[in-house]
Amino acid sequence: MDPDVRVHIWKITETEEALAKGISLTPHCQERYEGMKSELHRRGFLSIRHLMALEGYTDHDLYYDTLGKPHLRDGSYISITHSYNFTGIIVSNHIPAGIDIEKQREKILKIAHKFTPVSEYNPIKDPIQLRRKLTVVWCGKESLYKINSTVGLSFLKNIDIRDFGLDQLRTTGLIHLNGNTSFFDIHFLEFEGSTCAFALQLRSDASEEYLIPNKKTDP
Template sequence: MKPKDSDKLKIPMPLYKTITVSATTRVYIWQITESEAELASGIFLTPPCQSRLEGMKSELHRRGFLSIRHLLALEGYQDNDLFYDTLGKPHLSDGTFISITHSYTFSGIIVSSERAVGIDIEKQREKILKIAYKFTPIEEYGSFSDPINLMRKLTVVWGAKESLYKINSTLGLSFLQNIYIENFTMDKGETTGVITLDGIVSSFKIHFLELEGFTCAYALQTDVQNNSETQ
């Protein structure tokens, strides 16, 4: 059961950024500076989630887990409103679309009552230059003559593909073979993406932003076409 709107205003929440994508879609990003004890205050977990929290060896992961529950509260949800399917995709009990992300000291959620959504936050690391060939054709996005900017761009590509994967969550979905991200310029802050799998083509609008050495990408599904039916 959701708290009243007046109750939501009482939740202390120093958000890093709130993005109102539309009247039906919102993004919340939080930089985690609070201690685990501070984050646990006022949070009521279901027994399975409490067991999951206690089984996390990393304090950073536990803090990220708890911060997500505070973000849920901003939308009027409690821990028992959230559940996961067999592929690990999160769902809300009232049917609202949701996606969740946590990376080091940043966490975020995107919610939409209108369409499927996905979000991902990634730390910018030069390591991505070495592994990019595993998830995307590097030549589509630039060259190694400017490794820093290429690192930033490839981090967007990875985050965008991760966001689309979170929306689709299909076994056998390949970042390299099935997910395509249209080339973009960093200053534009948006691009498009496509998932092609088993004759079905799904299109997405993608937005991205950088925050203190991290990159956040979030995606909104725009169209689905079954090409196998037209052949």
């Protein structure tokens, strides 16, 4: 992976009081923090600020646009994710990047038709394997959406993830919207019943890379 791209993942085990130590929030983020009813959400919010500190940033280096997308004031790219007891960030000096973590849940089998053509996964008969694969697809699409959070962008109609084997830990994806196509490199990993995917935007002429077939090992 590009050395100018860094990924950090935090497992939340600390108390809210411990996580709050040494953290200074902007008025906007302080208001968001105080409005969170869930303690786990507050702990996740604070843990992300510790992850930012690993990159030399404070909350004051961060701002959000009108769609709620985070940005760094120095022009580097950042994406943030929180799922249950895990949080994560990706920071990229030059390449647009996105990250998502999701818990692997049975629910994804019921909602898959809303974000991907489910007929493509009919050959997978093992429900656990299907759940794992669909979670990668969801995380991949979510990470692409975080890069290009355009109003009207549809996971089902506008974002495509190229097929992959679960042992590959990598695939590619594209966003096709308003006659324009963008290509992305996607990495994924699984841990403690969760899935993380992070995406990096490829150069504009990367269509040939996207079309190279993956070597699959899944049925």
